[in-house]
Amino acid sequence: MSASTLLDRIWDAHIVAGATPVVDGAEAGELPDLLYVDMHLIHESTSAQAFAALGREGAPPAPRRAELVLATADHTVATGIPLIAGASVPAASGGTTAQAALLERNAAAHGIAFRGRGSGRQGIVHVMAPESGLVLPGMTLACGDSHTSTLGAFGAFATGIGTTAVGQVLATQTMWMVRPKVLAAEFSGTPPPGVEAKDMVLALIGRIGGAGAQGHAIEFRGPAVRRLPMDARMTLCNMAPEAGARAGMVAPDDVTFAYLQGLEFAPTGALWDEALRYWQSLRSDPDAPFARRVGIDVAQLAPMVTWGTTPAMSAPIDGHVPLAAASAAPEETADALAYMGLQGGERIADLAVDVVFIGSCANARLSDLRSAAAIARKGKVAAGVRAIVVPGSERVAAAAEREGLRRVFEAAGFAWGAPGCSMCVAMNGDQVAAGERCAATSNRNFRGRQGPGARTHLVSPATAAATALVGRFADARTMA
Amino acid sequence: MTVRNPIAGTAVLLEAPNIDTDQIMPKQFCLRTDRVGYEDAVFHEWRKDRGSILNDPRARASPLLVAGPNFGCGSSREHAVWGLLDFGFRAVVAPRFGDIFRANAGAAGLVTATVEDDAFAALVALLRENPGTRLALDVVAQQLAIGASAPALRVRIPAFHRHLYLGGHTETGLALHHDAGIREHERRRPAWMPTTLDGAPAGAPRST
């Protein structure tokens, strides 16, 4: 048997059919396979048109396997945080948004499990799904959302799809997909204190570029990944699309199994034993055919801050904003700097922020909040800074409240919001005003992402908290 | 959907690299639940600039968009594809595309064609010089003809997308042909695979 990657093992076990069309001039590896989807996750902003497609153009009127679908509302739900003037707010009635209410009706009509606000299990789809044990090694998962890659941290193949494909998964429980190549990202060394998974993955994206992993899945490997808890592995995989990757993956190990054991939907008894035996076989062979390898020594890393309008535009906290003329792409850099209100050459640590956002599927799990709170308890949010914390799910929120983290944040002057995507995508009214500078733990710093004219700098939770206290980008390593 | 080949006419040039789907379709329009009517939403912020090429009356009549590398990176929102189609584009030509955007485009009937970097640079120079140049994208031959005389450029369009576009197929329709294979796969699924049914043993089959 030829050597395989982790991705190959999962892929091969899910092929329903090879590509059927006979097309002139198709190249090897160009045609998609029809893959079975073990769990289909749904949120309100990319699903309405997919439900509407059921019963049309030959599609069946009902989902094929409603019990393999899980729905929640996250993109549009209110956090209860005071909105800035002029924020655009989604249409709402009866305490929910129109889109979330429509999803709830669609789910009820088709017998799909819906985890709404107040259920105790609602949250950002990529945060709430794994908490219940519905994300297991060896599974395929799809969701109408690019950051579905997050779930590959369990040793699963998890990928974002568009709304037409969401309709296909509802109708057939399958998706057409071209097998990605695999980029092995090998992390070695021990990270200095204050350097987190977010910094590791921003460093990788900075190294290979925003399209550096196009057509690939990234397998995060090496001793520095093995040492990370599941929350941090999810942060790595979450950011894989920011390097252009279709998926992120980490081979499952004892950390994974310990996380899963005892969760609501995880197997038990003999089924657990059977599953565990299989899961232990899920890894890339030593001589696996990786299309590309990139090595990063985490001992050399510092906390990272993005300065531009793609996640690949980043610098260490003790570094400088680049000069456009000195960069590899002067025009693009100049455009990004102009949007960000920067000249080039500034010290990162001199940039003052107006807003700090701790949240999103990149960094709003319990260990992220712990890391931020450990800094927040050392001071008060700087005058003039609006700092908010939005936990990733109702379970995270409840656990953080039990541990007293909410009290720590509120005592320091952070606002605490109800779970959802919030200021990551600014669809629910939580947004950054035009021209304001925001340190955000989310995953995208695109123009206008956090509101028209908003200037987003991506950072880790520790850096975000330190920055909130200082009012300028601050080095969490000096505050630990 | 009527199949149009070649896709011929003028082109809009947006040469910036890394045009993400947040730019193509700002999030507020993703609050809609319809599938049509996104022509005013596409590039909404960019079109606030009166000088934008997208506000030129010729833009709405152009079936082709020529865009910089990594077009459609970022969010998986298919609304970006719907907006480009509703605006009037039938195909996008770029050196590289975001993976999910490209898959979405193929599924929704928007052709995406890649060109080599140097051919792209030549195309950009030509369209800067003469924005009214007529192009013709032949989906079967995978060629982009420029004006009347210049030699056609070689482009790549994913084979599966050519099959969908030229045959008028939908991905769901093609998948439905494999019903027997899907059933067969379902019979083989391991029992530990979870379902969302509360209290049900993991992997319990449901009668259909």
Ligand code: SF4
């Ligand atoms: S938190 Fe942000 S990136 Fe994550 S699913 Fe929500 S909108 Fe997308």
